[in-house]
Amino acid sequence: MASTASPKARAEGRADLGRPFHWLWASTAASNAGDGVTRTLLPLLVVAHHPDPAAVAGLTAVNMLPWLLLALPAGVLADRVDRRRLVLGSNAVRAAALAGAALALAQDRPLVLLYGLAFVLGVAExxxxxxxxxxxxRLVDERHLERANGRLSAAQIVLGETAGPPVAGLLAGLAASVALATGGALYALAALLLLSLVPSPGSARAPQSGGARSAEARGERRGGVLKDIREGVGFVLRHRTLRLTLAASALYGLVFSATFSMLVLLSDRTLGLSGAGYGLLLAAGSLGAVAGSWLAPRAAGRLPTVRLARWSLAASGVAYVLLGAARDPLLAGLALAANGVFMMGWNIPVMSLRQRLTPENLQGRVMSVSRLCAWGTMPVGALLGGLLAGALSVPAVFVVCGAVLTAGALLLLAPLRDSPDGPGRSRPRPDPHDRPSDKE
Known part of the structure; x- marks a missing residue:
């Protein structure tokens, strides 16, 4: 069927995202590659010298702890200072920490130093x-947010989740210090690439160049951190669209962590796969997510945003059900690939919608609430997955969680309606439950 989009709309869809975005993308790609190396390497170092399940679990807990402790203050900081410099500094800290670790851990690898490194990396992340x-x-026109988010997501999946882990394994086989230094070099490259990022005139919502804040904006934010946190959380709670999509994100975080924690057992006990087969299952999910990061922006140009997000999240739940019901590895791989596509069909439109609905002075805080809702629920979800598997079975975890996700997506997002102005980047209809912030 021929496209109904006008030539002007198609030209806008192909428009270049601009040099500032390309610098951000390159920096993000380098830091995601660093994430893929370090997240794989640190558990390998713990297992090699401290082969205790509690020690490995502790490493993960320490690395994720900053998200629970610092997510909301990080949002305040991102709204008070130049965000480019904040990201640049965080990458520089990670580079320095890994370079120091390559020297300090060359011989002995005490657990306390590995935990300390994991915590520092978690804070910077x-x-x-x-x-x-x-x-x-601030870097791209809001009409192109889906496409920009899609490209950033693709870099994260390909470099952070697909290429990074096997590279880390190969480097660790050579020397741990080489692997640590490689991760540090990737973060250093990410920091250097950000030095070239200067927003083009007219590319940002706000007039300040390079993310700098005006004296008036800085004056508005003179106050306590708790006051700023309350302002950001209050904006989300008063805004019905943000509130309901964040509730759906929290539900998805629970379901994702509950199922992912049991995936290795599903692969081994139910599907009868080897370690290599489990790796292929993960690869199928990653390939689906990469495809979804390409498809989602194009679907967002033709479908209303909320409708696309709602049905993608519901379809992701169906894919989990099919994964739990599958007894053939090929069908399981197809279900995981489909889930990857639908996951991006949810993440990219919703991320772009939140960016559009949030005032510039609240972007960091709303993002921090979003991360806290999505990632803060993951430890709880992993615990629930284990309890559910013990009470029922491993496949039942996927079936039950998938059904809950589908029902939750349809119920939570049912009150939201897109604007009748047309498909694609339409905003939700104005809602009496959406009360603007005093600073908007």
């Missing part, structure tokens, strides 16, 4: 991953 998405509305 919390700051960088809060500030970087908040930069995007």
């Amino acid at each position: 919390t700051l960088a991953d809060t500030a970087a998405p908040a930069m995007l509305p």
Whole structure:
């Protein structure tokens, strides 16, 4: 069927995202490659010298702890300072920490130093991953947010989740110090690339160049951190669209962590796959997500945003159900690939919608609330997945969680309606439940 989009709309869809975005993308790609290396390497170092399940679990807990402790303050900081400098500094800290670790851990690898490194990397990640998405509305036209978010997501999946882990394994086989130094070099490259990022005139919502704040804006934010946190959380709670989409994100975080924690058992016990087969299952999910990061922006140009997000999230739940019901590895791989597509069909439109609905002075705080809702629920979801598997079975975890996700997506997002102005980048209809912030 021929496209109904006008030539002007098609030209806008192909428009270049601009040099500032390309610098941000390159920096994000380098830091995601660093994430892929370090997240794989640190558990390998713990297992090699401290082969205790509690020690490995502790490493993960320490690395994720900053998201629970610092997510909301990180959002305040991202709204008070130049976000580009915040991301640049965070990458520089990670580079320095890994370079120091390559020297300090060359011989002995005490657990306390590995935990300390994991915590420092977690703090820097919390700051960088809060500030970087908040930069995007200043760098690209809001009509192209889906496409920009799609490209950033693709870089994260390919470099952070697909290429990074096997590279880390190969480097660790050579020397741990080489692997640590490689991760540090990637973060250093990410910091250097950001030095060239200067927003083009007219590319930002706000007039300040480079993310700098005016004296008036800085004056408005003189106050306590708790006051700023309350302002950001209050804006989300008063805004019906943000409130309901964040509730759906929290539900998805629970479901994702509950199912992912059991995926290795599903692969081994139910599907009878080897370690290599489990790796292929993960690769199928990653390939689906890469495809979804390409498809979602194009679907967003033709479908209303809320409708696309709602049905993608519901379809992701159906894919989990099919994964739990599958007994053939090929069908399981197809279900995981489909889930990857639908996951991007949810993440990219909703991320772009939040960026559009949030005033510039609240971008960091709304992003921090979003991260806290989505990632803060993951430890709880992993615990629930284990309890559910013990009470029922491993496949039942996927079936039950998928059904809950589908029902939750349809119920939570049912009150939201897109604007009748047309498909694609339409905003939700004005709602009496959406009360603007005093500073908007």
